[in-house]
Amino acid sequence: QVTTLPEYPEVYAVVNKLRVESVVSVEGVVRLRPTESINADMSTGAIEVAADCVSVLNSVTRSLPFPITTADTVKEKFPEEVRLRFRVLDLRRPQMQSNLRLRHKVIKHIRRYLEDRHDFVEIETPILSKSTPEGARDYLVPSRVQPGTCFALPQSPQLFKQMLMASGFEKYFQIARCFRDEDLRADRQPEFTQLDMEIAFTSMEDMLNLNEELMIHIFQEVGDIKLPKCFPRLTYTEAMNRYGTDRPDLRFDWELKDASDVFLGSSFKVFADTLENGGVIKALCVPGGAKVFSNTDLKKGTVYAEASKAGAKGLPFLKVMDNGELEGVGPLVSSLKPEKKEHMLEILDAKAGDLILFALGEQSTANQVLGRLRLFIAHKLEVIDTSAHSILWVTDFPMFEWNSDEQRYEALHHPFTAPNPEDMNDLPSARALAYDMIYNGVEIGGGSLRIYKSDVQQRIFEIIGISPEQAEEKFGYLLECFDMGAPPH
Amino acid sequence: QVTTLPEYPEVYAVVNKLRVESVVSVEGVVRLRPTESINADMSTGAIEVAADCVSVLNSVTRSLPFPITTADTVKEKFPEEVRLRFRVLDLRRPQMQSNLRLRHKVIKHIRRYLEDRHDFVEIETPILSKSTPEGARDYLVPSRVQPGTCFALPQSPQLFKQMLMASGFEKYFQIARCFRDEDLRADRQPEFTQLDMEIAFTSMEDMLNLNEELMIHIFQEVGDIKLPKCFPRLTYTEAMNRYGTDRPDLRFDWELKDASDVFLGSSFKVFADTLENGGVIKALCVPGGAKVFSNTDLKKGTVYAEASKAGAKGLPFLKVMDNGELEGVGPLVSSLKPEKKEHMLEILDAKAGDLILFALGEQSTANQVLGRLRLFIAHKLEVIDTSAHSILWVTDFPMFEWNSDEQRYEALHHPFTAPNPEDMNDLPSARALAYDMIYNGVEIGGGSLRIYKSDVQQRIFEIIGISPEQAEEKFGYLLECFDMGAPPH
Numbered sequence: 001q002v003t004t005l006p007e008y009p010e011v012y013a014v015v016n017k018l019r020v021e022s023v024v025s026v027e028g029v030v031r032l033r034p035t036e037s038i039n040a041d042m043s044t045g046a047i048e049v050a051a052d053c054v055s056v057l058n059s060v061t062r063s064l065p066f067p068i069t070t071a072d073t074v075k076e077k078f079p080e081e082v083r084l085r086f087r088v089l090d091l092r093r094p095q096m097q098s099n100l101r102l103r104h105k106v107i108k109h110i111r112r113y114l115e116d117r118h119d120f121v122e123i124e125t126p127i128l129s130k131s132t133p134e135g136a137r138d139y140l141v142p143s144r145v146q147p148g149t150c151f152a153l154p155q156s157p158q159l160f161k162q163m164l165m166a167s168g169f170e171k172y173f174q175i176a177r178c179f180r181d182e183d184l185r186a187d188r189q190p191e192f193t194q195l196d197m198e199i200a201f202t203s204m205e206d207m208l209n210l211n212e213e214l215m216i217h218i219f220q221e222v223g224d225i226k227l228p229k230c231f232p233r234l235t236y237t238e239a240m241n242r243y244g245t246d247r248p249d250l251r252f253d254w255e256l257k258d259a260s261d262v263f264l265g266s267s268f269k270v271f272a273d274t275l276e277n278g279g280v281i282k283a284l285c286v287p288g289g290a291k292v293f294s295n296t297d298l299k300k301g302t303v304y305a306e307a308s309k310a311g312a313k314g315l316p317f318l319k320v321m322d323n324g325e326l327e328g329v330g331p332l333v334s335s336l337k338p339e340k341k342e343h344m345l346e347i348l349d350a351k352a353g354d355l356i357l358f359a360l361g362e363q364s365t366a367n368q369v370l371g372r373l374r375l376f377i378a379h380k381l382e383v384i385d386t387s388a389h390s391i392l393w394v395t396d397f398p399m400f401e402w403n404s405d406e407q408r409y410e411a412l413h414h415p416f417t418a419p420n421p422e423d424m425n426d427l428p429s430a431r432a433l434a435y436d437m438i439y440n441g442v443e444i445g446g447g448s449l450r451i452y453k454s455d456v457q458q459r460i461f462e463i464i465g466i467s468p469e470q471a472e473e474k475f476g477y478l479l480e481c482f483d484m485g486a487p488p489h
Numbered sequence: 490q491v492t493t494l495p496e497y498p499e500v501y502a503v504v505n506k507l508r509v510e511s512v513v514s515v516e517g518v519v520r521l522r523p524t525e526s527i528n529a530d531m532s533t534g535a536i537e538v539a540a541d542c543v544s545v546l547n548s549v550t551r552s553l554p555f556p557i558t559t560a561d562t563v564k565e566k567f568p569e570e571v572r573l574r575f576r577v578l579d580l581r582r583p584q585m586q587s588n589l590r591l592r593h594k595v596i597k598h599i600r601r602y603l604e605d606r607h608d609f610v611e612i613e614t615p616i617l618s619k620s621t622p623e624g625a626r627d628y629l630v631p632s633r634v635q636p637g638t639c640f641a642l643p644q645s646p647q648l649f650k651q652m653l654m655a656s657g658f659e660k661y662f663q664i665a666r667c668f669r670d671e672d673l674r675a676d677r678q679p680e681f682t683q684l685d686m687e688i689a690f691t692s693m694e695d696m697l698n699l700n701e702e703l704m705i706h707i708f709q710e711v712g713d714i715k716l717p718k719c720f721p722r723l724t725y726t727e728a729m730n731r732y733g734t735d736r737p738d739l740r741f742d743w744e745l746k747d748a749s750d751v752f753l754g755s756s757f758k759v760f761a762d763t764l765e766n767g768g769v770i771k772a773l774c775v776p777g778g779a780k781v782f783s784n785t786d787l788k789k790g791t792v793y794a795e796a797s798k799a800g801a802k803g804l805p806f807l808k809v810m811d812n813g814e815l816e817g818v819g820p821l822v823s824s825l826k827p828e829k830k831e832h833m834l835e836i837l838d839a840k841a842g843d844l845i846l847f848a849l850g851e852q853s854t855a856n857q858v859l860g861r862l863r864l865f866i867a868h869k870l871e872v873i874d875t876s877a878h879s880i881l882w883v884t885d886f887p888m889f890e891w892n893s894d895e896q897r898y899e900a901l902h903h904p905f906t907a908p909n910p911e912d913m914n915d916l917p918s919a920r921a922l923a924y925d926m927i928y929n930g931v932e933i934g935g936g937s938l939r940i941y942k943s944d945v946q947q948r949i950f951e952i953i954g955i956s957p958e959q960a961e962e963k964f965g966y967l968l969e970c971f972d973m974g975a976p977p978h
């Protein structure tokens with residue numbers, strides 16, 4: 001972009017010694033490039049600077065560990081450790097620049113939407129605080145002023161925001177830093193940032209609507225992407241039964257089906273026994289899967305390995321051949337009388353060329369096995385439209401899950417989540433007023449309505465085995481709010 | 490605001506038992522109040538709700554530790570410990586509501602100004618990080634993954650923002666949480682939030698202008714207050730000499746004067762000796778102060794005590810009486826020949842009724858003593874216009890201060906502050922390209938241009954006694970940037 005002129009040999013001398021990525025100051029005349037030099041692919045490709053004077057503000061004195069290019073080959077060619085080691089250089093790459101700028105844009109639009117359209121107040125809550133009850137380890141900060149005691153870094157501003165509701169800030173939000181001392185995973189870091197919000201006097205319906213509007217707005221503003229006006233909703237039970245997971249990826253429509261009644265009184269012993277013992281037979285039809293996976297792969301290969309990881313002890317399968325006949329596990333094929341076979345194919349909407357996978361046993365295990373296979377195979381077959389944006393709600397989570405190691409109930413969300421008022425008579429199996437937002441198979445958000453009545457909170461603590469003394473010790477400040485006029489939120 | 494109707498005795502029964510601050514849901518008809526009940530002082534004072542139905546969402550079951558009133562008497566009547574103990578209630582008070590909402594509003598306008606008018610990018614930097622070089626203790630967070638090692642909570646995002654400059658984010662800002670493990674003071678907490686910003690390829694002039702515009706905008710938008718278009722500027726030396734502090738409160742115009750030449754060869758031995766030993770005689774004229782402070786107060790009372798705190802060993806003073814005669818320290822009065830007296834009164838612009846205070850010794854001590862008295866007496870005499878907004882810059886700070894305990898130089902700001910290019914030949918006494926923003930006598934902001942050249946940085950480290958190995962250990966990642974093309978910033 002900068003041209004040296006024969007009149008200024010000293011400029012050429014400077015430029016000639018320059019190494020890439022050096023910082024220079026150029027004075028000169030902006031002029032049209034000669035026609036043959038015009039680069040139509042560049043926004044500034046028609047002009048150049050004829051330099052009168054070039055001074056080096058800072059020169060690069062080392063060889064760069066990787067090139068700073070527009071093409072995103074650096075990510076493939078250089079290991080992450082090298083990129084992180086030279087983070088300053090890595091962030092100069094256009095892709096990384098764009099990532100951080102996109103992040104800023106998203107957060108900017110979130111803030112403005114909540115501030116301008118809904119009068120939310122952003123309130124910063126402390127980082128040096130007391131331990132909170134989320135399900136991960138706290139980072140601890142020893143106090144110098146009170147030796148032997150520690151601050152905890154917040155896993156989320158949960159207690160603070162509930163207290164803000166009781167303080168009369170009816171619409172609170174915060175772009176909040178959270179800290180969890182868990183082992184690292186690709187999607188888990190020691191610290192992360194979340195949009196944290198809370199509203200008083202709200203219903204779950206209003207909360208979901210607000211968040212739908214917010215997401216629609218952000219996708220539109222930042223990505224020019226139209227999300228549907230109302231997000232689909234699945235209850236937790238539906239999601240588990242139909243997709244084998246509470247965060248289904250709906251970019252493809254394969255569904256798990258219950259094939260139990262096909263096999264009632266079947267001569268295929270494993271299936272018949274399962275049903276007799278109160279289990280279920282669930283099935284997944286993989287369109288066009290019959291020819292993709294060899295029988296060996298299904299019996300011992302990667303597909304089987306994947307099923308095992310989810311707890312399957314075997315992987316019964318059937319293939320619908322071109323002639324309509326079934327192939328697969330021998331005794332299973334021969335056990336199916338024609339009308340049962342028709343019934344099964346109908347339930348599964350299975351056609352010639354399809355593969356049918358079975359999972360059996362307890363409902364939850366069977367769901368989990370097929371849910372895992374559903375994702376694994378879809379990725380393998382590349383049936384997922386990676387340009388799609390599938391967003392949905394999963395609602396009606398159970399309040400508790402049973403920890404069989406410790407023989408006790410645990411709060412699935414957190415112990416302040418309100419139970420569904422319809423389920424107050426059987427709290428241990430109550431549904432929670434809790435919801436998750438799922439985007440392309442990833443949980444990207446979630447929340448719940450909170451308990452705001454002392455007696456309900458006490459009952460929940462009892463169920464999860466927190467004594468009144470422990471509750472007072474851990475959540476005293478919050479519990480007090482209930483007696484000082486906490487609003488529903 | 491809610492009225493019960495005789496037709497609904499059950500509503501009355503509920504309302505009658507209600508305790509203040511309970512949370513209720515009311516259904517009813519909004520109607521005009523009877524003329525005699527209209528309260529013109531309330532924005533909704535002309536209407537009321539005639540209730541059909543009142544239900545208690547959450548009742549207050551305890552007596553409140555203090556009333557939640559509009560009048561700000563709670564602050565006076567209840568100790569801070571009680572208010573903090575019941576923080577949830579305290580935050581319901583209108584004053585506290587307004588404080589947090591004002592804070593939100595200020596930050597909102599800061600963000601939008603920087604984003605919309607100047608294309609700044611907000612980038613979050615890590616909280617779990619390495620130790621940084623500010624002058625306070627770090628909070629440490631032991632790592633579970635690497636036992637024996639610790640994260641440090643950042644005292645500011647200093648290193649990160651300098652690295653972002655080298656990464657090509659030319660206009661960075663962040664509303665950043667900072668942590669300093671110092672002893673608590675009224676204006677110092679373990680964690681606090683600052684507007685953190687950095688610009689590449691800038692001059693100090695541009696930086697000051699941008700911040701002036703920002704402040705003018707915020708004061709206008711949030712407080713409807715007009716700040717001057719250009720903030721006054723004082724160099725550090727001027728500020729110290731004229732006001733005895735680097736954060737002068739200019740809401741009142743008293744100035745320290747150098748009276749040394751009045752006392753050259755004086756018969757008042759203490760003054761003469763001081764000058765002979767290279768010291769100075771500085772004086773402060775307190776308009777109308779002659780009758781306010783008794784001689785005893787000046788010799789042994791609160792005024793003297795205040796001077797002592799700043800290191801004064803005595804407090805010589807003179808009063809200009811109504812007849813123009815001087816009174817005060819006897820030998821001082823008698824030592825002043827008429828022309829010297831006239832000269833002194835002229836320098837100090839002292840008139841009948843004024844009080845003149847002296848401080849002597851080293852320039853810095855004398856300044857400090859009178860700077861302290863200037864503030865103390867102004868508050869006592871209530872000459873400060875508390876509705877005024879005095880804002881100014883103090884510039885040209887020294888790069889280093891001498892730590893006489895450790896017999897070495899310390900960086901006054903931080904070791905990355907760039908020296909004034911005019912002073913490169915005598916770095917230890919160089920002026921820094923650093924500036925503070927002072928509002929009503931409080932330092933509310935500050936910054937500096939940074940070193941971006943390796944050799945300059947090395948020389949600074951040498952002066953403050955940081956070896957190349959220590960520098961590498963502490964600031965390695967930053968120093969590397971200098972060799973990878975860091976821009977001026």
